[in-house]
Every structure is written in structure tokens, then in C-alpha cells.
Amino acid sequence: MPTASEDRGVAERGMGLGLRWLGRLAGSDLLDRLRIRKGVERTLYGGTKNGFRSATVAGRTFKAAQKLTGPARQAPSKPRSLFDITPDDEQQMLQEGVRDFAEAKVRPVAKQADFDRSTPDELLGQANELGINMLGVPEELGGVMHEQAAVTSVLIGEALAHGDMGIAYAALAPGAVATAIGHWGTPEQEATYLPAFTGEDTPAAALAILEPRPLFDPLKPETTARRDGEDWVLNGAKSLLARPKECELFVVAAEAEGLGPALFVIEPGTSGLTVEEEPAMGLRPAATGRLLLDDAKLPDTALLGEGKREDYVECVQRARIAWCSLAVGAAEATLDYVKQYVNERTAFGEPISNRQGVAFAVSDIGIESEGMRLATYRAASRADQGQDFARETAMARRLCAQKGMQIGSEGVQLLGGHGFVKEHPVERWYRDLRAAGVMEGALLV
């Protein structure tokens, strides 16, 4: 590691050069002569945002594989009598497997995936092979979990996001649709859609609740579903879906006439449905985009389950827990990274970690990420045991939104100028961690 003074020299030289280069470029008429100024400015402004819209294209055909007499549901887990923070054996195995995968496969490609705004298909396939998208699928329909699996989902989200939060979003998004259908779908919906999520070729899918507006409240979506005879007609816009162009299935929240907020299962190819790019500050490997509904006409059977308000509220809560689990993983990744950095980096003749100003910042990251983790576990565990978990979810979300962002910020701060450049991952985690307080829906436990 170079000394501080050498480093400053390089940084100053580099910064000077960069500004000079930019200044010359902006003042030069070369761009105008070549008629590429717009292009360069757009590149400087928005990276790969290209703003074109496309109609969604019909994907695979979903057909009911078997006839169920009633909806298949995972049972709540048995109430536990003792306080315990140890995952059971099965959970530990899964957790370790995903953790290894995140370290060996996810972290090494995270920087490139962030730059490309795309996660390699191969990686998503491998992640899927770990079974992460079928945790909410009842056993009768080919799922692996007999009992509800919120805690297991949290452990997996945490482990995967330790590799990269954006890739974790891309990899886990289809599972949210499977979980939504497995939890609240009608027997026909379960039989039609769930088998596809238990095979190798899992469809990309998105649970779309968030809308593009300030102070968005998921309990009051402005997307509407009005009745037209037996049909539903949906209008509105949904924000920050993972890989919407690839999606073969959407579950979309709308204020349903006569029902209140409810979810609708929508297959691409439906008329009035378009997707567009929506690049964001973070979660870039998930190639985020919008889904626009313009008089999208759906059959009566598109309403998920019976459209019960409590199902919808539970969905919003479970999504928040899932985002907490990702924030916990990214926060822990930040802690691990800065620990090593501040121990190796020297200034004034000794490791900077020998200074309280630096060391205490590391302590705070440790304390707050542990608090986030425990609060998230508690909310998930209550969900699995069939207890009310509204309060615990709100607590975990508040912590993950606020402390998560603090941790992201401190992670960059502790590396100083080095934290601000893309040589280190902390600037990516800074961008990703902001999502924990913004995202609604999209993932489920």
C-alpha cells in the first residue's frame, strides 16, 4: 500500500488531469463539428440510460398442470418456546452454501455487473440452482419447504447481498412472484404458474408495487383497476422492477374498484403493457425499469387470490423484511471491508485504526448492523410462527433505512478519497444501501 503522501500526489495529479480534460472537451468545438456533443453529454449525464420503450412480448405459455381442490399453503412453523438466535441445521447449510456462492461467484463479477447494468445469465442460473426462488412454493406443487420460510429467506438474502445487493435483487426477484402466488393465489393460479418456478428454467418475474412519486404509500397505490364487465382494466406506472424486459410474469399492485389495494397476475403480451428503462443510482445489476399500464385489460381471474386487504398488507410487510435482509448483508459486507482497510492503511506512522475517530466509526457500523440483523430476524421469525409482525417489520425497516444508509456513508468515509473511486466496492454499497428505505414490494420472504 502506498504511503499517504505518495497517494495524495497521485490523486491530485489525477484529479487535475481529469478536470483539465473535461474543461477542454466542454470548450472544444470538436464535439459540435462531429455532431456528437449530445451523445457525450448524455453519456456523462446518465450512463446507459437510453430511454426507449418497448411493448412487452408474450413469453412462455402457463397452463395449469394439475387440478387442486383448495389452495396449497405452507404451514406456519411450530411456535418455539425458547429464545434462540441460532439457525437450525438445514438453514445453516443453505446459509453457508449461499455465502460461499456469494463470495466465489457473485463478488468477483459485481463491479462489472454494476457497470453493465446486467447480471450474467449464467450467474442467475447458478443462483437459481441453489433453490432460492422456490422457498415460498408449497410442497404439493414441487416446492422444497413444508413450513413457511421467512427466516430462511432472510438468511439467504443476507448471505447473497454480502456478495452484492444489486445481483441479489436480480436473483431473488422471480422468487417474490412465486412466493406471492404460493401464499395468496387461488388453486388455479398456483397450479398454473408455480410449477415453472421449481424447474431449471425459472422465468424472470417481477412483483411490482412501488410507483414513481414522492411519499409513495404502498397501501394507497395510484395505479387503478376498474371493472369493465367481467374484466379488469389497469392504469398506472410501476417503478424499479428487476429486469422487466426479461420478465415472463408480473404481479402488480393496484387500487381495485370495490376492493381496495390488491394484486393482479399479468402475463406479458397483454395489450396496454409497456416497459421502459429506469436506471437508478444503485441496484444496477438488476437492470431496473418501469412497467406502464395503459388500459391494460385483464380477465377476472387475474386478481390474485380473493384480493383480500390483509393479504395485500402482509405482502407489503414481507417485502420490507426481504429488503432489510439485503441491507443487512450489504452492511456486513461494508463492515468486513472497512475492518481490513483501516487496519492496513497507515497515516502518521501507524494504522489509521489505532485512532479512536476511525475505530469508533467501525464500532458504530458493527453495533448498528447487528441491531439491524436482530430486528430483521425477529420480524421474520414472527411471520413464520403466524404472529402479527407489523410492528417488528416497521422497526426493522426504519433501522435498515436509516442505519443502513449511515453505514454506507461511513464505509466510503473511512476510505476517504479511495472510497469515492470505483477501485473499491464501498461506493457501490453506498448507492445500493440507499435502496433499503426506498424500495417497496419487488422481493418477498
Next chain:
Amino acid sequence: MINLEIPKKFKPLVSQGNQVAREVFRPISRKYDEAEHSYPKELDMLASLIDGMNDGSDMGGAGAAGVRRESNGGDEGNRNGSNLSTVLGIIELCWGDVGLLLSMPRQGLGNSAIASVATEEQLEKYGGKWAAMAITEPEAGSDSAAIRTTADLSGDEYVLNGEKIFVTSGDRADLIVVWATLDRNVGRAAIKSFIVERDNPGLKLDRLEHKLGIRASDTANFTLQNCRVPKEALLGNPEIDTKAGFGGAMQTFDNTRPLVAAMAVGVARASLEETRKRLEEAGVEIDYDKPALTQHAAAARYLEMESDYEAAHLLTLQAAWMADNSKPNSLQASMAKAKAGRTCVDVALGCVELCGSLGYSENHLLEKWARDAKILDIFEGTQQIQLLIVARQLLGKTSSELR
């Protein structure tokens, strides 16, 4: 199997604690805040009741002596024992009044120290007595390795000389656990704790402090002048083992820090519950499903404070649970103490602000809780000391590298 709910077997204890807090502590809370230095005699009967709870069966204790680490008896399974039950009991009682909890006979931090490191003989001799803890000196607070009180072996006795300040329950307790050094030149390894009977003629009470909060609890300053105690009054190992360092003395903290964190959790919860009630009277409802920032600013602030409380609470339970399961917990104990200490102060002061003059005036208890709160971020290791310990653990630093 992950479950962070209060275990069923401790529910009776929690509800008993809550009842005591509600019916015994709260009604006399203001009285003893005003009558500083007068002994809350109402507590005598209560203390016997708590002794009974401690002695009763496998339910674990509700008091300070409950922190003794029992061996697991070869049982590999998950254990919810007396560390957890003690923490739960303290949370409830401090929801009532933390000053009164600190004044509870036989529930001093000295009792926890004795429970943590005493031999069976010492337990027998000193059990059932009320023990205070004397560490701090005028020139040595957080830097407990710098204490100057000396203990010299003279025949079968140690002779103690020095000055001790900030001894909680020092005037009322039967015993004082005094930290002293066997050799000032050796540093922390030479520091041992000694049990001194309160009526020892060498132990002179200098004065009682007037304080910001926890005024129901007496805080005493002592001079030790040729104070002679029997050899057997030394707690733990009498050898100076430089490798083991602080060993016995510091080990106590792993068990007692979660208890102080629990006090902070109790005070924070009292403030939050009272404030929620007042806000609801004022027409502000707290909604857990609606995004915080789309609610009333007071509700958003409340949710923020409650979420810090949630983290502090769970970190505290975790530290105690680890102690019950014989897992090393210095890191988690300090995390819990740091988080709970600062949260308690922030929450109690924030609640005063939210409730306006109702919070600030002596007509209600919110202002008192805000005064009581501050000590919980100071004693048993200040915020800064906890951050030091957490940092050293996380970064693998020695105390000479990270000072």
C-alpha cells in the same frame, strides 16, 4: 431455531416484575426523587419477595445475583437461564423506576460481581447480603487499571488504603466490593477485588453525592484507611497472573453490562409508552404499515426512536442469551451497553421534546426519566469505553494499540 420472543417460561416473571414496577415503584417514584438520600423503606418487603423469586426453582433469578454462569452440564442444547431472566426482570423494574431498582437491597452490582467470580465458600459466607461496588477513584474513572487504592498482605489479612468515589448504594449496603492493586508497578494484572464489610472501622464514609438523576439511590464516597480484611475476602485468584490480565475483575463486566443495558431498555420503554399515550391524546396515531415519512412528523420521530429501542432491546437479550449458553460475549455485551445507553438518553430526551411542557414539568415522570437516563450511558463503562472495547474486538487490537 431462530426465535427472538420472550420465552414462555419467563412470562410469569415478567408480569410479576411489571406489577411491582407499576404498583410499588411508580407511586413512590417522585417522592424519592425529591427526598434524595432518604431510604425508600417500602423496598424492604419487596426485597424479600425478590429473594424468594431468586431461590425459586429453575426459573432463574430476577435479581443481580442471577448472573452466575452455571456449567451446561454437558447439555448441548439451547439454554434460556438466569442471565436472560435477570435481564427481563430488570427491564420491567426499570420501566417502573431505575433509581429504586438500584436501591433494592441485595441487588447491587457488587452482588453480581460476587455471583460471577466468588468461590463456593465465599458465596456461602456473603450470600444473602447486599453488596455495592467500589471501583472509581478521584483520579481513575474509565481507566480502571490506574486505580491507586492498595492492598498489602500482612499476615492473614490484606490492608487496604485509598479513596473510592461514586459507590452506588455505598451507604446502605452490607458489603462493599473494593478494587485495589496488590502492586502498583504491575498494572492491571495486580488489580483484585476485595469484599469489605460496611461496618469495618477502616472504611470511612466521606459524603453522599447530590445528582442529576437516580436520586433515590445513594452514591457514596469513601476513604479506606488501614482497612483490614481477612485473606479470604479476596474474590477470585490471589496470584498476579500477567498473562490473564484483568481476568477475574473484568470478567464481571461481561455479565453486568447486559444488566445495565437492560436498565436503559426499561427507562426507554417507559418514556416511549408514556409519550405514545400523550401523542394519541393529541390525535397523533402511530401506524406501523404506513411509511414513517408520510405520517405526522411526531409519529415519524417516534418510530425512529422506537426502532433504536428495538435494536437496543434485542442486542441486550442477545448478550444475556450468550452468557446463558456459555458463549464468549464481551463484544455483544459492550455492543448492547453502547446501543442501549445512547438510545435511552436520546429517547428520553426526545420524548420530553415531543410532549412539550407535559414532558418538561414535574407533574409527570418524563422529565425524571430523562434525568435518570444519562447515568446509564456512563456507569459500568461509558459510551466511549464500550466503543473502544467493540473496536478492539472487531479490529483485533490490543489496548496498547488502540488506546
